[in-house]
Amino acid sequence: xxxxPAPVVITGIGMATPLGHSFxxxxxxxxxxxxxxxxxxxxxxxxxxxxxxxxxxxxxAPPPTLTSLDNASFRNLSRLEQLAISPAAxxxxxxxxxxxxxxxxxxxxxxxxxxxxxxxxxWEQDYLxxxxxxxxxxxxxxxxxxxxxxxxxxxxxxxxxAACASSGYALGMARSWLQAGWVDACVxxxxxxxxxxALAAFHNLxxxxxxxxxxxxxxxxxxxxxxxxxxxxGGVFFVLERAADAKRRKQRCxxxxxxxxxxxxxxxxxxxxxxxxxxxxxxxQAILDAGLTPDSIDYVNxxxxxxxxxxxxxxxxxxxxxxxxxxxxxxxxxxxxSGHLISAAAAFEAVACLAAIDRGAVPPTINLDTPDExxxxxxxxxxxxxxxxxxxxxxxxxxxxxxxxxxxxxxA
Amino acid sequence: xxxxxxxxxTASGAPTGACTIRGAAxxxxxxxxxxxxxxxxxxxxxxxxxxxxxxxxxEQTVVGLHAVLQLxxxxxxxxxxxxxxxxxxxxxxxxxxxxxxxxxxxEQQGTVGVTPHVVPQCSLHSLASAxxxxxxxxxxxxxxxxxxxxxxxxxxxxxxxxPTLPASAHLWLVVTGWDLQxxxxxxxxxxxxxTCRSLAVCLQPAEAHRHxxxxxxxxxITPGASPTCTPTETAELPLWELCERLNQGRETxxxxxLGLQATLRPGENGFGLPAFTGRREAA
Numbered sequence: 001x002x003x004x005p006a007p008v009v010i011t012g013i014g015m016a017t018p019l020g021h022s023f024x025x026x027x028x029x030x031x032x033x034x035x036x037x038x039x040x041x042x043x044x045x046x047x048x049x050x051x052x053x054x055x056x057x058x059x060x061a062p063p064p065t066l067t068s069l070d071n072a073s074f075r076n077l078s079r080l081e082q083l084a085i086s087p088a089a090x091x092x093x094x095x096x097x098x099x100x101x102x103x104x105x106x107x108x109x110x111x112x113x114x115x116x117x118x119x120x121x122x123w124e125q126d127y128l129x130x131x132x133x134x135x136x137x138x139x140x141x142x143x144x145x146x147x148x149x150x151x152x153x154x155x156x157x158x159x160x161x162a163a164c165a166s167s168g169y170a171l172g173m174a175r176s177w178l179q180a181g182w183v184d185a186c187v188x189x190x191x192x193x194x195x196x197x198a199l200a201a202f203h204n205l206x207x208x209x210x211x212x213x214x215x216x217x218x219x220x221x222x223x224x225x226x227x228x229x230x231x232x233x234g235g236v237f238f239v240l241e242r243a244a245d246a247k248r249r250k251q252r253c254x255x256x257x258x259x260x261x262x263x264x265x266x267x268x269x270x271x272x273x274x275x276x277x278x279x280x281x282x283x284x285q286a287i288l289d290a291g292l293t294p295d296s297i298d299y300v301n302x303x304x305x306x307x308x309x310x311x312x313x314x315x316x317x318x319x320x321x322x323x324x325x326x327x328x329x330x331x332x333x334x335x336x337x338s339g340h341l342i343s344a345a346a347a348f349e350a351v352a353c354l355a356a357i358d359r360g361a362v363p364p365t366i367n368l369d370t371p372d373e374x375x376x377x378x379x380x381x382x383x384x385x386x387x388x389x390x391x392x393x394x395x396x397x398x399x400x401x402x403x404x405x406x407x408x409x410x411x412a
Numbered sequence: 413x414x415x416x417x418x419x420x421x422t423a424s425g426a427p428t429g430a431c432t433i434r435g436a437a438x439x440x441x442x443x444x445x446x447x448x449x450x451x452x453x454x455x456x457x458x459x460x461x462x463x464x465x466x467x468x469x470x471e472q473t474v475v476g477l478h479a480v481l482q483l484x485x486x487x488x489x490x491x492x493x494x495x496x497x498x499x500x501x502x503x504x505x506x507x508x509x510x511x512x513x514x515x516x517x518x519e520q521q522g523t524v525g526v527t528p529h530v531v532p533q534c535s536l537h538s539l540a541s542a543x544x545x546x547x548x549x550x551x552x553x554x555x556x557x558x559x560x561x562x563x564x565x566x567x568x569x570x571x572x573x574x575p576t577l578p579a580s581a582h583l584w585l586v587v588t589g590w591d592l593q594x595x596x597x598x599x600x601x602x603x604x605x606x607t608c609r610s611l612a613v614c615l616q617p618a619e620a621h622r623h624x625x626x627x628x629x630x631x632x633i634t635p636g637a638s639p640t641c642t643p644t645e646t647a648e649l650p651l652w653e654l655c656e657r658l659n660q661g662r663e664t665x666x667x668x669x670l671g672l673q674a675t676l677r678p679g680e681n682g683f684g685l686p687a688f689t690g691r692r693e694a695a
Contacts, residue, residue, distance in 0.1 A: 044518060044519070044522075045518070045519050045522070047522045047523075049522065049523055105671075106670075107669070107670040107671040108671055110669065110671075115536070115558075116535050116536055116537060116555075117507075117531065117534075117535040117536060118536065118558055119505055119506070119507060119508075119511070119536075119558055120507060120511055120530065120531070120534060120535065123508070123511045123512075123515065124511070124515065127515040127519075132598075134508060134511050134512045134515055134596075135512055135595065135596040135597070135598065136593065136594075136595045136596065137505055137508060137593050139560060140559075141559060141560075142557070142558050142559035142561070145559070145561070148669075154669060154670040154671070155669045155670065155671045155672075156568060156668040156669035156671060156672050157565075157669055158556055158557065158565040158568060158569060159536065159556060159557055159558050159559075159565070160554060160555070160556055160569070161535060161536030161537040161554070161555035161556070161558070162537050162552075162553070162554055162555065163532075163535065163537045163541075166537070169552075169554055173569065173572055176572045176573075176576070177572065180429060180572070180633075182429070182633065182635075182671070182672055183671065196518065197514055197515075197518060197526055197530060197531075198531055200518065200522075200523040200525075200526035201526050201527065201528050201529075201530050201531045202528075202531065203523060204523070204524070204526060204527075204528040205528040262551075262552035262554075263550055263551065263552065264498075264541075264544045264545075264549060264550050264551060264552060264553045265550075266495075266544050266545050266547075266548045266549055266550050267545065268545060269468075269532050269533065269538070269541060269542065269545055270528075270529075270532045278550055281550075398537065399531070399532045399535070399537065399541065400532065400537050400538065400540070400541020400542070400544065400545065400553060401541060401544060401545060401553065402537065402541070402552070402553060402554075
């Protein structure tokens with residue numbers, strides 16, 4: 001005899017992204033088909049090195065009531081810390097966690113951060129600043145511990161990593177904690193920064209687009225002329241609560257995290273897997289976990305980063321998982337606009353799904369001039385498509401064969 | 413071809429926090445020995461791994477994967493079907509030597525001096541992914557922690573994930589870290605020779621073993637962990653000390669924030685750690 005897990009809903013959103021720093025702004029940008037990609041100089045030690053990339057400007061300071069940080073202290077934090085603390089704090093404010101009337105104990109609020117390479121980023125930024133912590137690292141708390149302390153939260157914390165799917169796995173972890181009754185609310189999301197080392201490594205892997213002359217058109221998922229992904233940065237955090245608790249608080253619900261599917265290709269540490277079986281299985285798991293069938297899906301936000309092998313494999317996975325519904329269900333990749341936010345990508349793309357649910361329109365894949373024949377999907381090219389969206393699926397895949405699908409549903 | 417697997421229909425999807433410990437193993441290697449260990453084949457009696465699979469791997473990945481291999485070899489019998497298994501890799505400040513070489517390469521040579529392996533092999537997911545890829549595990553592979561609370565966060569993540577797996581699947585928790593962090597010179601050479609340590613634990617949700625006696629070792633997540641918790645209840649118990657406590661069959665509780673705690677409870681034969689008697693030191 002088993003009980004049905006409690007529905008878990010999103011009651012707060014905060015973000016700092018190349019397309020804006022609020023849900024409304026980002027939803028507007030996505031549905032307008034705007035590009036956040038520009039030219040970025042990742043040069044170090046006097047050597048210029050330009051890439052097409054999506055950067056965040058003017059990271060907002062956190063609301064003063066939520067942290068002890070004043071504006072100057074916030075600006076002194078590392079960029080990765082800023083991209084965690086600002087969106088997490090704004091998500092808490094959006095969910096009303098700062099209100100004195102709330103009866104949540106800080107011990108009962110968890111924090112889960114999807115961050116794929118925090119140490120590498122720290123060592124790199126430290127080295128570029130002239131210090132040498134990488135040679136003899138000092139003990140220091142992890143970013144998620146510092147984030148929890150800044151927000152004065154004392155519940156369980158953890159950092160979750162699954163490469164480019166990290167923040168999606170974090171959402172799955174937080175949902176499970178809530179369903180187990182281990183916490184009453186959870187601050188969860190992911191963040192990442194543009195880093196010279198990561199850009200160089202991806203460049204040397206030939207994974208990045210080399211369209212340096214036209215950055216806005218460099219990110220072209222599913223297009224016949226795609227030549228790699230465009231790296232981005234950002235931070236996106238949510239507050240998750242059980243639906244019954246949110247209803248009792250009369251808190252706005254952006255949507256329900258209705259289903260999660262997680263599998264591994266077990267194929268290769270670096271190369272994407274051309275066999276769609278495990279990615280398809282993750283999508284199927286998420287749909288079943290939500291208690292739905294493929295016919296229920298109204299929109300798929302694809303992982304599709306613009307790599308030749310990865311996009312084609314995902315198209316096959318979507319086709320296999322959705323069966324006949326694949327011809328009907330609109331599919332787009334918002335990475336065409338935002339770039340690939342790496343650890344934060346899954347959280348950002350969950351926002352894109354919530355925007356589709358909220359606005360009644362599917363965001364497009366821009367730069368999709370000639371859909372690749374190897375990606376036979378119901379593409380939403382160039383312009384948003386009006387549609388009622390009650391259920392959206394969002395795929396995220398990563399190095400090491402990590403496959404994740406989230407199913408997000410309009411809150412009851 | 414792996415058959416299509418769906419979530420276990422008998423599982424509610426909500427973690428209960430109770431797992432049965434099916435086995436555990438520890439592997440240690442000095443920094444100077446890790447390269448040799450990476451080239452060693454899997455121990456006899458267990459599954460093999462592709463030759464040179466670990467040639468670009470981080471030190472913590474090398475010892476972590478070998479702990480899993482050691483546990484599988486100690487179990488003996490027919491090679492098990494691992495295709496439904498999942499893995500949690502909880503490392504602490506992994507990737508340091510490669511990161512140091514990468515920084516020097518970037519400074520001296522620019523972009524071409526950066527190895528493409530630094531991101532896939534030295535990130536937080538790398539340990540879990542290497543176990544998954546090497547052993548054909550198609551359940552989730554997830555990295556957690558990254559800092560001194562690796563064991564605590566790993567146990568919590570394992571108790572979270574295990575109930576969502578099919579009843580026949582195992583969850584492999586691999587915790588790794590340095591007893592002392594390497595001290596490197598600016599040319600990348602090591603100024604010390606610290607021990608890299610890994611603990612691999614094989615778990616199943618308790619519900620999958622209702623018929624088992626209550627004397628088997630378990631992992632349990634429960635409310636608790638006060639601000640005045642005892643030293644062994646802190647979240648930052650050193651990995652060597654945790655391994656020692658398990659080796660001695662002592663119940664151990666780790667804090668997971670102030671609201672939760674993870675308790676490792678021995679069975680009638682302690683934690684039944686076969687690999688503690690077959691500790692694998694690098695040749």
